Amino acid sequence: MRKIEHIGIAVxxxxxxxxxxxxxxxxxxxxxxxxxSEGVKTSFFKNGPNKIELLAAxxxxxxxxxxxxxxxxxxxxxxxxxxxxxxxxERLKKEGFVVLNEIPKKGADNKLVAFLxxxxxxxxxxxxxxEIK
Ligand SMILES: C[C@@H](C(=O)O)C(=O)SCCNC(=O)CCNC(=O)[C@H](O)C(C)(C)COP(=O)(O)OP(=O)(O)OC[C@H]1O[C@@H](n2cnc3c(N)ncnc32)[C@H](O)[C@@H]1OP(=O)(O)O
Ligand SMILES: [Co+2]
Numbered sequence: 001m002r003k004i005e006h007i008g009i010a011v012x013x014x015x016x017x018x019x020x021x022x023x024x025x026x027x028x029x030x031x032x033x034x035x036x037s038e039g040v041k042t043s044f045f046k047n048g049p050n051k052i053e054l055l056a057a058x059x060x061x062x063x064x065x066x067x068x069x070x071x072x073x074x075x076x077x078x079x080x081x082x083x084x085x086x087x088x089x090e091r092l093k094k095e096g097f098v099v100l101n102e103i104p105k106k107g108a109d110n111k112l113v114a115f116l117x118x119x120x121x122x123x124x125x126x127x128x129x130x131e132i133k
Contacts, residue, residue, distance in 0.1 A: 001080040001081070001082055001088065001128070002080070002081045002082065002083065003080070003081050004050070004078060004079065004080060004081070005051065005079040005080055005081040005111075005127075005129040006044070006050075006051040006052060006053045006079045006129075007050075007051075007052055007053070007075060007077075007078055007079070008053045008054075008055055008075070008076045008077040008078070008079065008127070009052060009053070009054050009055065009073070009074065009075055009076060010055055010056075010064045010067050010068050010073055010074060010075075010076040011054050011055065011056050011073050012056065012068060012073060013056060014041050014042075014043060014054060014056040017043075017054050017056075018043050018054065021043075021045050021052065021054060022045075025045050025046070025047050027045070027046070028045075029043035029044055029045050029054075030044055030045070030046060031043065031044040031109065032044075033108045033109065034058065035106075035107060035108050036058070037105065037106070038062070038063065038107070039057055039058050039059050039061060039062030039063065039064065039065070040055045040056065040057065040058060040062060040063075040064055040108075041055070041056050041058055042054060042055050042056075042108050044108075044109060053079075053108070055076060064076065076125060077115070077124075077125040077126065077127050078124060078125075078126060078127070079113070079126075079127035079128070079129045080126065080127070080128055080129065081129055081130075081131075082128045082129065082130050083130070084130065085104045085112050085113075085114055085128050085129075085130035086104065088128055089102060089104070089114055089128070092116065092128075096120070097116050097117075097120045097121065098116060098117035098119065098120040099114060099115070099116060099117075100114070100115040100116065100117055101114050101115060102114070104128075104130065106132075107127075107129065110131060110132050111129040111130060111131060111132060112129070112130045112132055113127055113128065113129050113130075114127070114128045115127050115128075116128075
């Protein structure tokens with residue numbers, strides 16, 4: 001695992017939160033993307049070298065809808081940049097982490113992604129991200 005790739009924040013209404021984060025960073029989102037397989041609409045903000053992903057649910061079964069129903073809006077996951085997601089999944093499985101999808105799937109922003117169950121990571125949902133070259 002290299003650096004933090006992004007921090008994901010679950011929001012109720014993407015348009016409303018886009019305005020909040022636009023004010024916070026003094027610049028609008030640079031990218032919008034719907035990821036149908038995850039049931040999310042996303043927007044991305046840059047803050048210096050860091051990246052924030054806002055996520056809103058597109059249907060009631062979306063992980064974001066479930067998260068907000070239980071915990072309310074807030075930080076949903078931390079994503080780490082990895083060089084080789086397949087070998088990183090293997091390594092983390094051997095270390096006893098619960099990998100939610102052993103086959104990497106297509107995420108937003110041209111990435112292959114995999115998630116670790118928060119029950120195996122002290123309550124923090126971790127996303128692994130490998131850039132698709
Ligand atoms: C597009 C993309 C990208 O960046 O490219 C994305 O980020 S997509 C981001 C959206 N996609 C994902 O999140 C995909 C991976 N997530 C999942 O598969 C799911 O959301 C799970 C993490 C397995 C949770 O699902 P669900 O709540 O149905 O399962 P579960 O019954 O096993 O949940 C067990 C416990 O996990 C807690 N829990 C749920 N979501 C959590 C989260 N984000 N952070 C910390 N804890 C969390 C629940 O409150 C519950 O705690 P208690 O038992 O203590 O009550
Ligand atoms: Co993410």
